[in-house]
Amino acid sequence: MDDISTSSLLIFLFVLILISAYFSGSETAMMSLNRYRLRHLASKGHSGAKRAMSMLDRPDRLIGLILIGNNLVNILASSIATIIGMRVLSQYQIDEAASIAITTGVLTVVILIFAEVTPKTYAAIHPERIAFPSSFILKWLSLLLSPFVKTLNYITGTFLKLLGIKDLKNNDALSQEELRTVVHEAGALIPQRHQEMLLSILNLEKVTVEDVMIARSDIYAINVNDDFKQINKQVIQSPHTRVLVYRDNIDDAVGFIHLRDALRLQSKEDFSKSTLLRAVKELYFIPEGTPLNVQLANFQQNKARIGLVVDEYGDIQGLVTLEDILEEIVGDFTTSMLPDPSDEINVQVDGSYLIDGTINIRELNKEMNWRFPTDGPKTLNGLIIEFLEDIPAANTCLEIAGYPLEVITVADNMVKTVKVTPAKIS
Known part of the structure; x- marks a missing residue:
C-alpha cells in the first residue's frame, strides 16, 4: 500500500x-x-x-x-x-x-x-x-x-x-408463567379488567371443581318423596333454573329438572310426581379433582351446564355449574339470585370481621385480599378443624397463616361463626 x-x-x-x-x-x-x-x-x-x-x-x-x-x-x-x-x-x-x-x-x-x-x-x-x-x-x-x-x-x-445443544432453531414460545408476566406488564395496552380475565383463564388449570362447587349441604334440591304441596312450593321458590331431584337421600339422586319445564307442568291439571319425574334430565357426574379448564371443555363436549361432583366411592360431594366456572374468569354475575359472598362477611365497629364458617376460602381470599392456605380444606370451618385436629369450643382463639381467629359459635359439629381481627396482623 x-x-x-x-x-x-x-x-x-x-x-x-x-x-x-x-x-x-x-x-x-x-x-x-x-x-x-x-x-x-x-x-x-x-x-x-x-x-x-x-x-x-x-x-x-x-x-x-x-x-x-x-x-x-x-x-x-x-x-x-x-x-x-x-x-x-x-x-x-x-x-x-x-x-x-x-x-x-x-x-x-x-x-x-x-x-x-x-x-x-x-x-x-x-x-x-x-x-x-x-x-x-x-x-x-x-x-x-x-x-x-x-x-x-x-x-x-x-x-x-x-455441549448438548442440538436444536439450533429459534424457540421463543412462552411458558404460562412468562405469559402471566407479559399480561401483568402490558400496562395500559390491556385494560385492567381484561388483564384479570386473561390471568383467570391461565389459572383455570390450577383450580379444581371442589374449589368452586356448591357444597353437598348447600345444594337446593327437591325430594320427590316429600308432600306434593311442599314440592310445588319448592318449584315456585327455586332460586335456580335447574334443580336436583332425589329420593330421601341426596346420594339417591334422580336427575335435574329445568324450572321452565316444572312450571309448564304446574300449569296443567295432570301435574303429579310421576309427570315431574318424566321431565327430569339425566344426571351428569364429575370426578373430584377435575381442573376447571378440563371441566369447561367437558361441559362443552357433553352439551351440559350442570353436574354433580363425586368422590372415588361415588358419593356426591357437591354441585358445579357452567356459570361457576365462567365466574372464575369474568367474576360474579350480577344476575345471580344467590347471596353475594360479602353477605357472609360482616364488618364490626372495632374493625374486625364476623365471617360465616362455611365461606369458601378462595372467595374469602379474593374478596378480602387475604392469604389463607387453599391447598387443603375448602371452607374456613374445615381449615380451622384441620388446624386444631378437633372440633373447637366457642371462644377458642388460634392463628392461621398469620391471621388471628376467634371461634364465636359452634353448632352441629361445625364452626358457624369466626371473628378475624386484621388490625393485629403484622
Whole structure:
C-alpha cells in the first residue's frame, strides 16, 4: 500500500468503521426485535418484518454472517490504521513498536465509540428502524457469503452438539408463567379488567371443581318423596333454573329438572310426581379433582351446564355449574339470585370481621385480599378443624397463616361463626 496516499487510506478507514458500525447495529437490532410484534407485522404483509423473521428462524446463521462481516472489516481496519499510524508517527521520530501501540490504542477507542457502543445503543432503543432496512442487505450478503457461513456453522454446530445443544432453531414460545408476566406488564395496552380475565383463564388449570362447587349441604334440591304441596312450593321458590331431584337421600339422586319445564307442568291439571319425574334430565357426574379448564371443555363436549361432583366411592360431594366456572374468569354475575359472598362477611365497629364458617376460602381470599392456605380444606370451618385436629369450643382463639381467629359459635359439629381481627396482623 506504499503507492496509496495517506488521505486515501484515511477515507478507506472511515468507510470501514461505518461498515463495522452497520454490522454491530444490525446484530443488536435483529436480536432486540419483539418476536410477537414481528409476527404481527409479518402477518400484515410488512416486507421488512418478513425478511427479519425468516433470518431469525436460524439465529446461528444470522450471527455467523454478521460476525464474518464484522471481523473482516475490523481486522482490515486495524491493518489500515497501523499503516497510517506508522506513516504519521514516523515523522516525529517515533519507533515502529511505539507507533503500533499508539495506533492500536487510538483505533480501539474509535471503534468502541463509533462502531460498537453508539450503534448498538441506538439499535437497542430503536431495533425496527435498523433491523428492517438492514435485513435487505443481510439477505443478499447471506447468499453471497453462503459457503463461508455454512462452513462456519458446521464447525460451531459440531462444538455446540458436544455441549448438548442440538436444536439450533429459534424457540421463543412462552411458558404460562412468562405469559402471566407479559399480561401483568402490558400496562395500559390491556385494560385492567381484561388483564384479570386473561390471568383467570391461565389459572383455570390450577383450580379444581371442589374449589368452586356448591357444597353437598348447600345444594337446593327437591325430594320427590316429600308432600306434593311442599314440592310445588319448592318449584315456585327455586332460586335456580335447574334443580336436583332425589329420593330421601341426596346420594339417591334422580336427575335435574329445568324450572321452565316444572312450571309448564304446574300449569296443567295432570301435574303429579310421576309427570315431574318424566321431565327430569339425566344426571351428569364429575370426578373430584377435575381442573376447571378440563371441566369447561367437558361441559362443552357433553352439551351440559350442570353436574354433580363425586368422590372415588361415588358419593356426591357437591354441585358445579357452567356459570361457576365462567365466574372464575369474568367474576360474579350480577344476575345471580344467590347471596353475594360479602353477605357472609360482616364488618364490626372495632374493625374486625364476623365471617360465616362455611365461606369458601378462595372467595374469602379474593374478596378480602387475604392469604389463607387453599391447598387443603375448602371452607374456613374445615381449615380451622384441620388446624386444631378437633372440633373447637366457642371462644377458642388460634392463628392461621398469620391471621388471628376467634371461634364465636359452634353448632352441629361445625364452626358457624369466626371473628378475624386484621388490625393485629403484622
